[in-house]
Amino acid sequence: MDCELNCTKAGLKGESARGEHGSVSSSTRVLLIVLGVTLVASRGARAFEDPTGGRPFFAWVWADQVVPTLRAASETGSLAVLGAGASATGLSFRYDQDVQRETRDFRKLSRDAAAVGSCFGSGLPGVAIAAGQLFFDQHNGLAHARALALTSLSHASLAFTLRRERPNKKARVAFPSGHASSAFASATSLAYSYGWAAGAPAFAAAGLVASAKLADNQHWFTDVLFGATLGLFWGRASAISGKHRDRAGSGAGAARFEWAPVPIGDGLGVGFAADF
Numbered sequence: 352m353d354c355e356l357n358c359t360k361a362g363l364k365g366e367s368a369r370g371e372h373g374s375v376s377s378s379t380r381v382l383l384i385v386l387g388v389t390l391v392a393s394r395g396a397r398a399f400e401d402p403t404g405g406r407p408f409f410a411w412v413w414a415d416q417v418v419p420t421l422r423a424a425s426e427t428g429s430l431a432v433l434g435a436g437a438s439a440t441g442l443s444f445r446y447d448q449d450v451q452r453e454t455r456d457f458r459k460l461s462r463d464a465a466a467v468g469s470c471f472g473s474g475l476p477g478v479a480i481a482a483g484q485l486f487f488d489q490h491n492g493l494a495h496a497r498a499l500a501l502t503s504l505s506h507a508s509l510a511f512t513l514r515r516e517r518p519n520k521k522a523r524v525a526f527p528s529g530h531a532s533s534a535f536a537s538a539t540s541l542a543y544s545y546g547w548a549a550g551a552p553a554f555a556a557a558g559l560v561a562s563a564k565l566a567d568n569q570h571w572f573t574d575v576l577f578g579a580t581l582g583l584f585w586g587r588a589s590a591i592s593g594k595h596r597d598r599a600g601s602g603a604g605a606a607r608f609e610w611a612p613v614p615i616g617d618g619l620g621v622g623f624a625a626d627f
Contacts, residue, residue, distance in 0.1 A: 402489060420497050424588035432587060436580025440573050450565065450572035451518050460566040468563025471556050472530025474499065477537035484544075490593075491544035495537065498582075498589040502536040503529070505581050519568045528570045531578030534560040539586025557582070 403411040423429060457465060470476070477499055484492025506529045515526035534557035542550025561575040570578075 400489060402493060416493065416497055417501075419592040420501060420585075420588050423592040424584065426588075426591075429584060429588050429591075433580065433584045436577060436583065440577040440580065443573050443576055447571040447573055451568070454562070454565040455518065455568040457566045460562050464559065465563040465566045468556075468559040468561075469530065469567070472528075472534045472560035472563065474503070474529075474533040477533055480537065480541075488544070491540070494544065494589045494592070495540040497592070498536040498540045498586045499533060501589065502532045502582050502585045505585065506532045506578065515571075515574070517569055518571055525570055526574045526577065527581055528561070528564050528574040528578030530564050531557070531561045531570075531575040532581040535579040535582025536586045537582075539583050540590060543586070543590035 403415075406415075453459065460468075477495070481492050481495040481499060484495055486492075506527055509527055510524040510529065513526050514523040516523045517525040535554075538550060538553035538557040541553045557579070561579060564570040564575050565572065
């Protein structure tokens with residue numbers, strides 16, 4: 352899985368190149384800063400409120416979190432994001448070799464910058480931010496958590512099914528990039544939650560993550576392009592899923608399964624319909 356805990360390793364690589372053994376890596380410092388800010392912000396927040404409302408946890412996750420997000424993901428706007436990203440990815444496969452020659456081996460990005468990018472894309476900063484949000488902004492924290500969870504699930508499913516080889520030949524889990532998808536999921540969620548004041552730096556960090564994965568020869572250009580698409584797709588769907596949750600809560604959008612007899616020529620068939 353691409354979102355392995357390699358942020359510390361990547362950072363130590365950059366530090367060891369300068370012979371500074373025993374010093375704290377750049378990526379580790381970034382992670383500690385993110386965790387520290389999250390904890391400080393959380394200390395002054397109100398007490399954690401149980402979002403399940405006393406319902407069984409897994410039933411709440413499915414009915415109140417997953418189903419509304421899947422509904423939002425099937426909207427025209429969400430499908431347009433996914434379709435545009437998939438189309439751009441398909442058209443860009445022919446340029447993978449060219450981009451790799453220009454960017455690999457830190458030709459366009461320093462090792463320290465790549466280490467920081469790898470840490471941001473590991474998913475840990477995003478998880479830390481979402482955890483803090485659950486205390487001081489639970490609604491948006493849940494949206495962020497949904498985006499990260501569904502993005503990670505989609506990434507893992509595709510990576511282990513398609514088995515594309517990395518440019519460095521070290522593994523067959525290149526497509527799509529888990530680092531890029533997690534980073535763009537967090538950036539999209541933060542932009543929807545707090546506007547461009549939070550979204551602009553988050554997207555800049557996500558761009559750094561994508562560049563880092565090209566620089567360290569872990570991914571092809573199309574890996575990070577479709578990874579970014581997945582993050583945008585699930586980040587948007589998670590952010591706008593509230594209206595579908597309201598429908599489900601009122602019973603208007605409750606899951607149901609129906610069947611009815613259907614005349615077919617001289618006989619009779621059975622028709623099925625499912626709504627979820």
